[in-house]
Amino acid sequence: MEPINARFDIDWPGFNLTVDLELPGRGVTGLFGHSGSGKTTLLRCIAGLVRAPKGRLVFRGEVWQDETTWVPTHRRSLGYVFQEASLFAHLTVMGNLRYGQKRAPAPVAPEDRVSLDQAIALLGIDHLLTRKPDRLSGGERQRVAIARALAVSPRVLLMDEPLAALDIARKQEILPYLERLHDELAIPVLYVSHAPDEVARLADHLVVMDGGRVLASGPLKETLARLDLPTAFSEDAGVVIEAVVASHDDNYHLSRLDFPGGNVVVAQRREAIGHRLRLRVHARDVSLTLERATGTSIANLLPATVVEIADADTPAHCLVRLDAGGTPLIARITRRSLDQLGVARGKAMWAQIKAVALLGD
Amino acid sequence: MFLSETDLQSIWLTLRLAGVVTLILFVVGTPIAWWLARTRSPLKGPVGAVVALPLVLPPSVLGFYLLVAMGPNGPVGQLTQALGIGVLPFTFWGLVVASVFYSLPFMVQPVQNAFEAIGDRPLEVAATLRASPLDTFFTVALPLAAPGFITAGILTFAHTVGEFGVVLMIGGNIPGVTRVASVQIYDHVEAMEYGDAHRLAAVMLVFSFLVLLALYLWRPNPKNT
Numbered sequence: 259m260e261p262i263n264a265r266f267d268i269d270w271p272g273f274n275l276t277v278d279l280e281l282p283g284r285g286v287t288g289l290f291g292h293s294g295s296g297k298t299t300l301l302r303c304i305a306g307l308v309r310a311p312k313g314r315l316v317f318r319g320e321v322w323q324d325e326t327t328w329v330p331t332h333r334r335s336l337g338y339v340f341q342e343a344s345l346f347a348h349l350t351v352m353g354n355l356r357y358g359q360k361r362a363p364a365p366v367a368p369e370d371r372v373s374l375d376q377a378i379a380l381l382g383i384d385h386l387l388t389r390k391p392d393r394l395s396g397g398e399r400q401r402v403a404i405a406r407a408l409a410v411s412p413r414v415l416l417m418d419e420p421l422a423a424l425d426i427a428r429k430q431e432i433l434p435y436l437e438r439l440h441d442e443l444a445i446p447v448l449y450v451s452h453a454p455d456e457v458a459r460l461a462d463h464l465v466v467m468d469g470g471r472v473l474a475s476g477p478l479k480e481t482l483a484r485l486d487l488p489t490a491f492s493e494d495a496g497v498v499i500e501a502v503v504a505s506h507d508d509n510y511h512l513s514r515l516d517f518p519g520g521n522v523v524v525a526q527r528r529e530a531i532g533h534r535l536r537l538r539v540h541a542r543d544v545s546l547t548l549e550r551a552t553g554t555s556i557a558n559l560l561p562a563t564v565v566e567i568a569d570a571d572t573p574a575h576c577l578v579r580l581d582a583g584g585t586p587l588i589a590r591i592t593r594r595s596l597d598q599l600g601v602a603r604g605k606a607m608w609a610q611i612k613a614v615a616l617l618g619d
Numbered sequence: 620m621f622l623s624e625t626d627l628q629s630i631w632l633t634l635r636l637a638g639v640v641t642l643i644l645f646v647v648g649t650p651i652a653w654w655l656a657r658t659r660s661p662l663k664g665p666v667g668a669v670v671a672l673p674l675v676l677p678p679s680v681l682g683f684y685l686l687v688a689m690g691p692n693g694p695v696g697q698l699t700q701a702l703g704i705g706v707l708p709f710t711f712w713g714l715v716v717a718s719v720f721y722s723l724p725f726m727v728q729p730v731q732n733a734f735e736a737i738g739d740r741p742l743e744v745a746a747t748l749r750a751s752p753l754d755t756f757f758t759v760a761l762p763l764a765a766p767g768f769i770t771a772g773i774l775t776f777a778h779t780v781g782e783f784g785v786v787l788m789i790g791g792n793i794p795g796v797t798r799v800a801s802v803q804i805y806d807h808v809e810a811m812e813y814g815d816a817h818r819l820a821a822v823m824l825v826f827s828f829l830v831l832l833a834l835y836l837w838r839p840n841p842k843n844t
């Protein structure tokens with residue numbers, strides 16, 4: 259898949275954006291940062307909703323913007339989901355879905371084609387088609403908005419914090435649909451979010467932004483495990499591990515999840531053996547011991563080597579990046595423990611994992 | 620008969636004038652309202668002020684300028700003569716042109732407010748759904764602004780019906796051509812025909828009340844997108 263090359267330079271009073279990025283042409287790319295970091299503006303530049311005075315955007319070999327070219331938004335093959343559903347109030351759900359679908363030219367590659375039925379099925383909205391937007395719940399509206407964006411058979415799906423305006427229950431309602439998009443669609447998705455858990459759950463590639471600049475851009479797991487990024491400074495520091503369901507223990511109602519370098523045991527999962535799962539291990543849930551602990555209730559112990567030590571969000575703590583047989587881990591421990599245990603680069607230790615968050619619950 | 624032949628004639632003329640003016644203003648006022656709602660040009664202020672002028676200007680002032688402009692020696696008059704239309708004052712179409720100017724703010728302002736209330740978002744959404752700007756205007760902006768158009772249409776029609784000063788300046792008082800209901804009432808009073816004036820005035824009063832009643836009873840659904 260050809261990549262997306264984006265270079266933009268904006269110098270507005272009180273706001274700067276300077277980016278030069280190559281984004282993968284497949285999978286979900288999370289654009290992550292705090293509000294004001296420029297992530298939404300970057301997405302709007304890619305969509306052509308904002309015209310950066312200086313910029314060059316090459317979308318999978320097609321020039322959308324440079325010194326002499328400007329492709330207006332309505333001629334760019336993209337789908338866009340806004341933070342608020344922004345359905346057309348004068349049209350029914352079906353009218354909203356058809357609006358873009360009937361205007362979009364048929365995609366060149368047949369496998370990129372998303373039929374109306376497919377979009378409706380993917381988002382589970384077939385029972386809503388005759389309703390007007392004001393008769394929908396917030397979660398339903400956002401699902402319709404996502405289906406509407408997909409129904410134009412876009413070559414890229416841009417999502418600007420599609421869950422930010424929803425409460426936790428509505429988020430949980432929509433996240434499984436977003437995961438299905440990830441699994442079933444061939445097109446790349448650019449997903450703007452300031453919520454680490456959303457990004458960890460959905461993204462394959464991560465772009466971290468701050469103050470209108472790109473701090474990091476790389477595969478999710480490696481980027482999350484970096485200690486030099488602002489994500490590491492928040493309480494949400496942690497890593498993501500791709501694991502496979504390896505076995506079930508019906509006696510104790512536990513499941514073993516394997517990943518390169520080890521395994522963890524969690525409360526029994528419904529998924530069949532061989533099913534892939536994404537785990538999030540927060541740094542605050544990882545502690546370190548010099549030897550393999552015995553007589554502890556913590557079941558998940560992994561041998562790991564210290565790779566790097568960095569400052570944490572408080573002066574009392576620090577972050578330790580570990581390599582557990584190829585899987586990166588971050589532990590958040592106190593400076594006193596660091597000194598007492600003599601933690602140093604290259605030291606072999608044991609990581610105790612107190613809790614594992616399974617993304618997708 | 621409740622109303623005389625000439626009274627009915629004046630009412631029919633009034634309705635015809637108001638209808639034609641409203642239709643013309645839908646076409647002329649909508650682009651002006653759209654431009655005023657969307658532009659960031661420094662001309663927005665001056666253009667908005669010119670559009671609103673008839674709200675504060677005495678109708679006789681507006682009528683006077685239009686009379687001079689459309690008269691045989693005025694620039695508009697020269698043009699209409701060159702085009703073989705003749706001069707417009709004291710004709711029905713002269714009244715129409717004058718009324719279009721006079722009622723312009725009653726069309727432009729409600730429509731402009733309705734366009735502004737839509738905001739940028741639905742237009743951006745339409746662009747991401749492959750709609751060109753013109754397509755977006757007709758399929759998103761116009762339907763979403765429909766309540767504003769209904770208000771504007773009713774106000775423009777009613778305001779044109781209530782015209783008097785501009786009509787006197789431009790149209791004079793020609794039965795069946797420029798003698799609208801408000802002028803007819805004035806004539807009745809001048810001629811001491813108080814009974815006739817009462818009847819026609821009552822018709823106008825009831826009509827105006829019903830129009831405004833319709834406007835106030837009719838409420839668009841609360842916006843909920």
